[in-house]
Amino acid sequence: MARLAKLQRMVKDKGLDALLVTHLPHIQYLIGFTGSNGMLLVPAQGKPHFFTDFRYKAQVKLEVAGAKISIIDRDRNIPDSFVEKQLFSDYDHLAFEKNHISYSLYDFLRTKFRHVKLDPEIEMVEKLTMIKSEDEISMIKQAAMIGDKVFEKVCEIIKPGMSELDVAAEIAYHTRLNGGERDAFTIIVASGERSALPHGTASSKKLRKGELVTLDFGCVFNGFNSDMTRTIALGKISTELQKIYEIVKIAQQRAIDKLHAGMNARELDTIARDYITLHGYGSKFGHSTGHGIGIQVHELPTINQKGEKYKLEPNMVITIEPGIYLEGIGGVRIEDDVVVRKDGCEVLTTSTKEMRVL
Ligand SMILES: [Mn+2]
Structure with a gap:
């Protein structure tokens, strides 16, 4: 929990609404999840939100602490749920992990959330883990x-x-x-x-x-x-x-x-x-x-x-x-x-x- 609290302070200090964590080792470090698919949205304030799929429905109960959990059904994917939940509707600045994002996800965020400024972050969780x-x-x-x-x-x-x-x-x-x-x-x-x-x-x-x-x-x-x-x-x-x-x-x-x-x-x-x-x-x-x-x-x-x-x-x-x-x-x-x-x-x-x- 201390790790998440430190990261949330960094997100806030940088004037960001949230950081989207896509690198799995970072997700494990922050909330304990050891699976192979997931994304963690860490807002400046409020509870972090973790997204994964059906395969990890039982596992997240054992592993994940400190985040709200959403399990995405088999016919959808995690980014689609961001749109469905209108997750970024009141955001101005969303940071993402520049070195750990696919082009397709970046392009999806860019086109689906045109009102949000996307900020590439290189070394945010990295600095925390040092x-x-x-x-x-x-x-x-x-x-x-x-x-x-x-x-x-x-x-x-x-x-x-x-x-x-x-x-x-x-x-x-x-x-x-x-x-x-x-x-x-x-x-x-x-x-x-x-x-x-x-x-x-x-x-x-x-x-x-x-x-x-x-x-x-x-x-x-x-x-x-x-x-x-x-x-x-x-x-x-x-x-x-x-x-x-x-x-x-x-x-x-x-x-x-x-x-x-x-x-x-x-x-x-x-x-x-x-x-x-x-x-x-x-x-x-x-x-x-x-x-x-x-x-x-x-x-x-x-x-x-x-x-x-x-x-x-x-x-x-x-x-x-x-x-x-x-x-x-x-x-x-x-x-x-x-x-x-x-x-x-x-x-x-x-x-x-x-x-x-x-
Ligand atoms: Mn070595």
């Missing part, structure tokens, strides 16, 4: 603990001859056994040359001795995500791969050591990036140092060179995940989830970052 409560942090912490257990287990299982898909299947299986509701995203298992692909989802390629294997995975626990990456070695690896491993490990640790509330996201990115650049691999680290994490795997703030506008505040949860990728050779990435604290940070991912040679 700062976590201690309860929310404990969910992410438990999701991260599941990740650590899965990593331990998978290290016992991994061996040359298995395919990347075999490893991904073990990660998914042990995630469930340890209480993860689902994978946070498509599991990345990238071995050998494929470890130079920052987002190399598992393939049928078989693992071989002398290769690095990057495992990047996460899970959802009570609606909150974790995200971790470890790169392991199968037997003896080349001197160059050992070298980039050490550089990434130190760059990642330096960012953790220097992180504290009050700095901005760009400064944090610079700490990891400068170390990698100093050692000659700046051009091989082509992605952000990290991102916010919570009800979604990727949230605000984004930790990169454009992050000056994001001051890091206590109780933000972010990832720190620098990497080096050498095309045709291999790559390394190491990622932890951390909570920004006043004088430093709390690292939620506890698996060792010393190179594991299996």
